[in-house]
Amino acid sequence: MNDPALSGVPRELRLLQAFVDAADTLVDDYDVTEMLHQLAVRCVELLDAGAAGFMLSDQRGSLQVLASSDERTQLLELFQLQADEGPCLDSFRTGQPVLVSDLSESEQRWPQFVPEAMRENYRAVHALPMRLRQQTIGALNLFGHQPGPINEQDLLVAGALADVATIGILQERAIHRGEVVTEQLQDALNNRITIEQAKGLLSHAHGVDMNQAWEQLRTYSRGNRTRVSDVAYRLVTGELPPVALLPGRGAGPEHAKLS
Amino acid sequence: MSEPDEGMGRSDDDVRAAVVSALRRESPDIDPLVRVCRACVALLPVDGASVSVMSGSQHRETLHASDAVMARLDSVQFTMGEGPCFEAFDERRPVLVPDLARDGAGSWPAFASEIADQQVGAVFAFPIQSGAITIGAMDMYRREPGLLNAGELATALRVVDLAAVAIVGASSGDGTDADVRDLAPLRRDRAEVHQATGMLISHLGVPPELALARLRGYAFGTGRLVEDVAREIVSRRLRLESIDI
Numbered sequence: 017m018n019d020p021a022l023s024g025v026p027r028e029l030r031l032l033q034a035f036v037d038a039a040d041t042l043v044d045d046y047d048v049t050e051m052l053h054q055l056a057v058r059c060v061e062l063l064d065a066g067a068a069g070f071m072l073s074d075q076r077g078s079l080q081v082l083a084s085s086d087e088r089t090q091l092l093e094l095f096q097l098q099a100d101e102g103p104c105l106d107s108f109r110t111g112q113p114v115l116v117s118d119l120s121e122s123e124q125r126w127p128q129f130v131p132e133a134m135r136e137n138y139r140a141v142h143a144l145p146m147r148l149r150q151q152t153i154g155a156l157n158l159f160g161h162q163p164g165p166i167n168e169q170d171l172l173v174a175g176a177l178a179d180v181a182t183i184g185i186l187q188e189r190a191i192h193r194g195e196v197v198t199e200q201l202q203d204a205l206n207n208r209i210t211i212e213q214a215k216g217l218l219s220h221a222h223g224v225d226m227n228q229a230w231e232q233l234r235t236y237s238r239g240n241r242t243r244v245s246d247v248a249y250r251l252v253t254g255e256l257p258p259v260a261l262l263p264g265r266g267a268g269p270e271h272a273k274l275s
Numbered sequence: 276m277s278e279p280d281e282g283m284g285r286s287d288d289d290v291r292a293a294v295v296s297a298l299r300r301e302s303p304d305i306d307p308l309v310r311v312c313r314a315c316v317a318l319l320p321v322d323g324a325s326v327s328v329m330s331g332s333q334h335r336e337t338l339h340a341s342d343a344v345m346a347r348l349d350s351v352q353f354t355m356g357e358g359p360c361f362e363a364f365d366e367r368r369p370v371l372v373p374d375l376a377r378d379g380a381g382s383w384p385a386f387a388s389e390i391a392d393q394q395v396g397a398v399f400a401f402p403i404q405s406g407a408i409t410i411g412a413m414d415m416y417r418r419e420p421g422l423l424n425a426g427e428l429a430t431a432l433r434v435v436d437l438a439a440v441a442i443v444g445a446s447s448g449d450g451t452d453a454d455v456r457d458l459a460p461l462r463r464d465r466a467e468v469h470q471a472t473g474m475l476i477s478h479l480g481v482p483p484e485l486a487l488a489r490l491r492g493y494a495f496g497t498g499r500l501v502e503d504v505a506r507e508i509v510s511r512r513l514r515l516e517s518i519d520i
Binding site: 074075077081092093096151195199202203206210211212213214215216218219220226249252253258 | 289290367368369370371372373401402404405406407408422425428429432433436464465466467469470471472473474475476477478482483509515
């Protein structure tokens with residue numbers, strides 16, 4: 017989703033805009049899902065990546081997809097494969113960046129992940145840890161269509177975006193109380209499941225694919241100033257009829273073109 | 276969560292193996308929920324555990340409590356309508372209280388005063404849920420205050436996953452009791468399972484827990500893995516009408 021107003025603007029300004037947007041988001045009752053999605057989209061724009069996503073610790077020793085620059089099923093699968101092996105899991109376990117400039121040379125290291133990633137035409141993959149003091153709570157994952165190393169400056173930008181995501185997920189209280197980190201992470205992961213359930217529901221009800229279902233969810237949430245996860249919950253529990261999310265009802269058709 | 280000082284050496288597989296071995300020590304004839312609660316107390320620095328279910332917004336019931344203190348903690352909360360376990364139900368997120376004497380009275384005054392005569396240092400309450408499907412909660416207490424470390428937390432979350440399997444198996448009679456014994460299902464569902472559940476909600480016009488039960492029942496009845504069936508549904512290779520029966 018390229019913002020036409022920002023194309024042609026120098027990257028420094030776009031970067032600044034990304035942080036201003038993030039700071040604007042981090043007020044009172046913000047929507048973690050929407051914030052992370054926007055950060056992932058910014059990662060793609062600013063780092064010239066093919067796709068970006070955030071994976072979160074499930075606190076059982078593995079990772080779950082939390083947000084992605086788009087919701088195509090194949091892309092989500094690529095993220096989720098890394099619950100078992102891949103750059104994200106390694107970055108999460110070591111707390112260090114894992115930079116893979118040429119995937120074709122890494123098949124032995126990740127025999128399941130690499131062929132799948134290459135089938136989707138990705139050639140470079142980078143993973144950066146999302147850190148809170150001594151803890152690593154997840155990883156930012158960047159996919160590129162061209163092989164090649166990530167430069168120093170891009171690495172700094174990616175690290176900063178990963179930090180913003182960490183702050184956004186944990187919210188400020190978490191910094192002080194250890195147990196709240198668990199409560200927030202588990203809440204975020206369960207919200208993600210609710211969103212998947214709602215995507216399936218909308219996909220069947222409206223005959224659309226999962227990415228279009230996701231856009232319907234977001235469009236409605238923004239139009240009604242409510243959280244994506246709350247809309248998803250109300251849909252799945254039957255409180256909100258799916259027809260309310262059809263373009264032209266409530267949120268207005270002009271938003272539907274964003275995908 | 277990975278932390279340099281603790282929990283790092285304890286991988287996902289180690290946690291699973293420990294939970295498996297604790298459960299195997301119990302006779303398979305014992306109710307799965309009783310075994311899950313016993314495994315919980317055996318594996319973690321907690322003194323009691325319980326599993327409760329809710330149906331609708333009003334009815335809450337403790338299915339099993341490993342000791343009288345735990346049973347009392349649950350019943351006081353359900354009676355007063357407040358407390359950490361009650362909140363885990365309602366807020367659909369874990370509520371961890373490492374020091375009940377310090378934090379209890381401020382958050383849940385009626386509950387705290389009612390259980391003041393019990394020796395309870397810490398309470399950990401985990402919802403048993405999958406997205407919008409809220410089944411119940413698993414509660415634990417320890418006599419001394421103190422938080423679970425990262426490795427203990429991983430074990431606790433695994434035990435809660437297992438409690439979910441035990442409850443769903445008991446209510447749908449789809450053979451998951453055997454799974455609890457064999458411990459195959461200690462992996463979380465993939466996105467397709469949640470998406471297929473959503474599609475079935477829309478197709479059948481039923482609540483989410485029923486849609487998931489149908490999906491599981493169909494997979495069990497046809498001798499296949501839930502995630503394989505889900506993947507075929509999501510990719511429209513399996514018609515939803517096949518699941519109607």
